[in-house]
Amino acid sequence: MQLGQGNVPSNKLRATANASENPQVPLGVCVVSGWHGVAPRARVNRNTAKMAIGLLPHMILSSLCLSTNILYHELLDGTLLRLPQKKDLGLHQSLSDVAPDLVPYAEQGLLALKEIQRHLDMETNAWEIVSDEDGIVVRDFYHPEYKKFIYLTEAKIEASPQRLMEEYFLNWQGVASWNPGVSVFERVKLVSNNTHVVHQVAGEQGSSFISKRDFVSVYSWFLIKDTYYYVFTAADWPSLPPTAEHVRGRFYPSAFVFAPWKGSTDATSFRYVANVDLKITSWLDPILRHLFPPSMVEYVQALRKHVESFT
Numbered sequence: 001m002q003l004g005q006g007n008v009p010s011n012k013l014r015a016t017a018n019a020s021e022n023p024q025v026p027l028g029v030c031v032v033s034g035w036h037g038v039a040p041r042a043r044v045n046r047n048t049a050k051m052a053i054g055l056l057p058h059m060i061l062s063s064l065c066l067s068t069n070i071l072y073h074e075l076l077d078g079t080l081l082r083l084p085q086k087k088d089l090g091l092h093q094s095l096s097d098v099a100p101d102l103v104p105y106a107e108q109g110l111l112a113l114k115e116i117q118r119h120l121d122m123e124t125n126a127w128e129i130v131s132d133e134d135g136i137v138v139r140d141f142y143h144p145e146y147k148k149f150i151y152l153t154e155a156k157i158e159a160s161p162q163r164l165m166e167e168y169f170l171n172w173q174g175v176a177s178w179n180p181g182v183s184v185f186e187r188v189k190l191v192s193n194n195t196h197v198v199h200q201v202a203g204e205q206g207s208s209f210i211s212k213r214d215f216v217s218v219y220s221w222f223l224i225k226d227t228y229y230y231v232f233t234a235a236d237w238p239s240l241p242p243t244a245e246h247v248r249g250r251f252y253p254s255a256f257v258f259a260p261w262k263g264s265t266d267a268t269s270f271r272y273v274a275n276v277d278l279k280i281t282s283w284l285d286p287i288l289r290h291l292f293p294p295s296m297v298e299y300v301q302a303l304r305k306h307v308e309s310f311t
Contacts, residue, residue: 095107095192097192098191098192102189102191102192105189105191105195105197105218105235106191106192106194106195106220108218108220108233108235109194109195109218109219109220109222109231109233110220111233111253112218112220112231112232112233112253112254112255113220113222113229113231113255115253116229116231116253116254116255116257116273119150119152119273120152120257120271120273122141126141127139127140127141127152128140128141130293131293131294131296131297133297134297134301135155135156136153136154136155136296136297136300136301137153137154137155138151138152138153138154138292138293138296138297139151139152139153139154140152140292140293143275146252146275148275148277149289149292150273150274150275151272151273151274151275151292151293151296152271152272152273152274153270153271153272153274153296153297153299153300154269154270154271154272155270155300155304156261156267156268156269156270157267157268157270157300157303157304157307158266158267158304158307158308159266159267159268159307159310160260160265160266160267160268161226161227161228161258161259161260161268162228162258163310164228164256164258164268164270164307165221165223165228165230165258167306167310168221168230168256169219169221169230172185172187172198173185178302178303178305178306179299179302180203180302181202181203181299182200182201182202182203183201183202183203183212184199184200184201184214185198185199185200185201186198186199186200188216188237188239188240189237191218194220194221194222195218195219195220196218196219197216197217197218197219197235197237198216198217198218198219199214199215199216199237199240200214200215200216200217201213201214201215201246202214202215202249212245212246212247213246213247213248213249213278213279214246214247214248214249215234215248215249215250215251216234216235216236216237216240216248217232217233217234217235217251218232218233218234218235219231219232220232226259226260227257227258227259227260228257228258228259229255229256229257230255230256230257230258231253231254231255232251232253232254232255233251233252233253233254234250234251234252247278247279248279249276249277249278249279250276250277250279251275251276251277252275252276252277253273253275254272254273254274254275254276255271255272255273256270256271256272257270257271257272257273258270259271270300270303272296272299272300274292274296
C-alpha cells in the first residue's frame with residue numbers, strides 16, 4: 001500500500017509537501033554510528049570464516065541507517081502523507097531554521113552527499129566485481145585515503161524509489177524488525193527536515209570473542225531529479241560517548257541510493273555504498289574482507305523479503 005493512500009502505518013510521522021508551508025518541520029537527516037574497513041583480498045573458506053567471527057557480517061550490514069532531505073513532521077495521530085515531489089529537494093534548503101549548535105550535523109549530510117556522488121561518478125572499471133549472484137552485484141575498490149576497501153552493492157528491488165525512501169526514513173523504527181543485524185535503533189535528535197542523529201547497536205555476534213558494536217551517525221536524505229540519496233556518516237553526540245559495553249564503530253560517508261529501474265515507476269535500481277570501520281584487530285581484516293560480499297547479498301535478500309510486505 002502506498003503511503004498517503006487509504007489506511008497508513010501508525011508511525012507518528014508525516015511527510016510535508018513544502019518546508020515553507022510547515023516552517024517548523026526539519027529536513028531529513030539521520031545520525032547513526034558507523035564503521036568501515038576491510039583488509040587486502042585473501043581467500044578463506046567461508047564456513048571456517050563464519051565460525052571464526054560468528055555473525056559479524058550481519059552486524060556490519062544492520063548498522064546501516066538511511067537518510068535524505070525529506071520534509072516531515074511528527075504527529076500524534078499516526079497520519080503519514082507522501083514525500084514531496086519537488087526536484088533537487090534539500091540541496092538548496094536554508095539552515096536558518098536549524099539551531100546554531102545543530103548546524104554542523106546538517107552540514108555533515110551535504111558533505112557526505114558530495115563524496116558519495118564522487119564515488120558513483122567514477123568509471124565503472126574502477127570498481128571490481130567481487131560477487132554476482134541472485135541478481136545482486138557487489139563491487140569494491142581500495143580507497144587510498146581511508147586505506148580501506150569501499151563496497152558498492154547493486155540490485156533490483158520491487159518497490160518504487162519513493163516507497164523505499166519512505167520506508168527507510170519515515171519508518172526508521174522498524175529497521176530492527178527486518179534487519180537481523182540490528183538490536184537497537186533509536187533516534188537521538190531530530191536536527192532538521194532532512195537530518196537526524198541515530199544511535200544503533202548491532203545484533204548478537206554469535207561469538208563470545210567478538211564484542212558488540214554500536215554506532216552514532218548523522219543521516220540525511222536528498223531528492224535529485226528522480227533519485228533519492230540517503231547518506232550517512234559518523235557523528236559525535238555529547239550524551240553518547242563510547243562505553244565499555246560496546247566497541248564504537250564508525251561509518252565514513254556511505255549511502256543508499258534509490259533510482260527508477262530502467263524507466264519503471266514500480267521498481268528501483270538500488271545501490272548501497274558502504275564505507276565502514278568496525279574497529280577490529282588487524283588479523284581479522286582478511287576474514288572480514290572475504291565475508292563482506294556475502295553479507296551484502298544477505299542484506300539485499302532481507303530487504304527484498306521485507307518489501308514483499310508492502311503490497
